[in-house]
Amino acid sequence: MIADHGLIGDLQTAALVSADGAIDWFCCPRFDSPSVFGALLDHEHGGWCVVRPVGEDYRVKQLYLPDTAVLITRFMTRSGTGELVDFMPLAPRTHATDNHRLVRMLRSVRGQIDFEVEVVPRFDYGRQAHKTHLTDDGVVFDSGGMTLTLHAVRESGDTRLAAIRVGDDNAVRGRISLDAGEVRGFVLESAADGPPRAIPPSELEHLFQLTVRFWRSWLARSTYRGRWREMLNRSVLTLKLMTYAPTGAMVAAPTAGLPEQIGGLRNWDYRYTWVRDASFAVYSLLSMGFTEEAADFAGWLADRYQDTTGRLQIMYRVDGTTDLTEQTLDHWAGYRGSWPVRIGNGAAGQLQLDIYGELLDSVYQGHRHGLAVGYRGWEAITGVLDWLGDNWDQPEEGIWETRGGRADFTYGRLMSWVAFDRGIRLSESLRRPGQAGRWRVHRDRIYRQIWERGWHKGRRAFVQRYDSDVLDSSLLRMSQVGFVAARDPKWFSTLTAMEEELVVDSLVYRYNPDAAPDGLRGGEGTFSLCTFAYVNALAKAGYVDKARLVFEKMLTYSTHLGLYAEEIGPTGEQLGNFPQAFTHLSLIDAAITLDDALDNTGPQWI
Incomplete structure (x- = not known):
């Protein structure tokens, strides 16, 4: 197993x-x-x-x-x-x-x-x-x-x-x-x-x-002193184990080909470094006091955006090279017969607009924690934002790397909004030159567009794609990044809609593939990243006791060693590549948010 x-x-x-x-x-x-x-x-x-x-x-x-x-x-x-x-x-x-x-x-x-x-x-x-x-x-x-x-x-x-x-x-x-x-x-x-x-x-x-x-x-360098110290220590040790020290890159997982559904086709190679995951890593490690590791990851990210004229590849090898040609190992049967076994990753060339928001947010958070942004880095950031200004309003493959064609994904627009917002804040804080006026126009256009096209009146919720009624748990981050107030009535109704459709006994699915075909046959388990994101959203919305229960229940799904794969199957088994960095990063974020909420509120009814 x-x-x-x-x-x-x-x-x-x-x-x-x-x-x-x-x-x-x-x-x-x-x-x-x-x-x-x-x-x-x-x-x-x-x-x-x-x-x-x-x-x-x-x-x-x-x-x-x-x-x-x-x-x-x-x-x-x-x-x-x-x-x-x-x-x-x-x-x-x-x-x-x-x-x-x-x-x-x-x-x-x-x-x-x-x-x-x-x-x-x-x-x-x-x-x-x-x-x-x-x-x-x-x-x-x-x-x-x-x-x-x-x-x-x-x-x-x-x-x-x-x-x-x-x-x-x-x-x-x-x-x-x-x-x-x-x-x-x-x-x-x-x-x-x-x-x-x-x-x-x-x-x-x-x-x-x-x-x-x-x-x-x-x-011993950890500064975390909260309620779940043992679990967070194991998570951060696991993240360190997945770090390639010579460059500071963190792999999404050390494995390839482990299935998201037993006998299914969703068997990907995760032994590479995603811009998205590395960006999250900077924030999570800073929050636990590991500034040296955060600086290393930030340096790896800086090398990637400094080596480009604007558009980033979504993932790289640990040394920063871009050859991730996907192939199958036809002579291998796969885990419990789950074939094909893939090495390389064909999603590397996809357009995923959200990575720019995650990148700029990590630079911004690093700046707030004392990580310097040099001249070359700032020039590269302005180049990335200028490229995004010309390209944010187009269909893309989205955060979940769907293979069913491009669409106008709300999460991609949300994180594009984050990219411009953080770029403006950095420019003002650092007093660096940039097209802040143009960035502000893009930021405000995206904000209005999401409210007009990403909000579905019938579902009373923000939805996965424009002109659809599909829910998507990636949008649980909307309040965390500051796009919507954590206690806005429309955010409450979004959480309610997600709970009714995507949450099963506290575990959270990414989306319903039957309602939103993604180009692949078969299904998958609940996505552990999304469950911890749900904890974060609940805590910020004031549902603190409910958030704690979901978190504590999620801890019961860990392995005997405190590790998590990407997903959890119907019988509680770990599915997908293992252990997965994104899951452990989101566990850290959820615990710290929940600690803060519990320290600043009284008991709440579930």
Whole structure:
């Protein structure tokens, strides 16, 4: 199951570890590189790395070491209790590297326990064959273009790893036996400098302590002291794990191809950086006190709009390049038969007008928190706004990246209004030159247009597209961005209409695809981002107790490790790519808004 996984990483790539001890998703050397382990999407052809007790008579518990990204999987057997400790020592922050280490540390904490090990790499999404070389100290898997080296962890003179063997499939299998207090395991290293070597347990313990110290010292910088500290800490750690440190870019998710509906077609690649998500990240991280990370993301965004004459691509690779050609992996079956499995993303070239509002709002919020806007940055911002002035009043694909043709989406117009509004405020605050008069004309035109064409008298609500009666939960942000007063009667009626049609037991759908065909067959689950946006809107509208109940109920849908995918299915299962940055960003925003509302109001009736 998607939910049965934890995330580990080194700030350049990441791996998913199942509750049964399997690494079944790992791309290397970057988030958006081809996979080495991909059993999550095809168990037969994807590749995996499993460590588990011998036999089937055991119980499993999984947790993160508190305040870290170190994952502990506990196995309880009749003869003893063992722990598998998975982590990735940090890669260099300032430059990209092909060298990455996956540490799988095994220890017996009670009694005696036998582990079975199976390492089955499948390079380049299972398309590239490899050779396997076994040595006294480990194994080298060589695909020609990439190597993965297994270093054995053992004391000097220990020969108990000699049972490891190479199979006809060029995989490695073996056993590790541990008595109480013993530590063993192995390290998987890409692009290793030299042959396999025996690593003493003391060296492994040192790597463990360094990794723990990094994560705890980083998290200690958080300024959040609200009611949901544990959940927000886990969310911000997850966001950090999805950050590509050399550029400051954050991927939407570290996975590709996980379905929004089991057996459906909506299986996209999210291992890229969306302008929208990065913009939200700036605000969320600033709100928790992580100004350095916010500045890094803001810098990545600045590079994107400074490299353009006005129009932005909606998403980029983590290094800022634009090649995201979409293709399908025809040889992979997909998660639980959900095919096609797509890599790349054809939506990259879409016109989505909302990204300009999110971009300018993040620049504005960053400015309010002390992030400077330099000369080159301001010149680029004016270029973006001048381009938007010539292009905002046209059909687009919209925030949900529909593939059924362009339309006049209200949310795109709303965020265009935000772009001009924030540009005007920045110009005045910074005392920088710009066509503020022209921007003000555009801002006011959009404002009147939305009220005239985005408001549906019959539905008594703002609607998804002009000349339609379709509701859309993206518009829950209308009050948050300041377009409409949070307690305006028309906003109350909009919330009521959404609650009646898009909310099911507190969970929120994006829209009704039957009422608004989006060019794809099938449906999807409720969208977790939208549920947290609903909490935000309710709190701002004064429905504080109701907002808190929705929020608390949403917390019950998290995984055992506090993680969220993109969507939640009818039976409460996690659906879509996992974990998803947008969901965790919106969780942070909702909690902070709700904290503020609860601190400044008395009890409210639901």
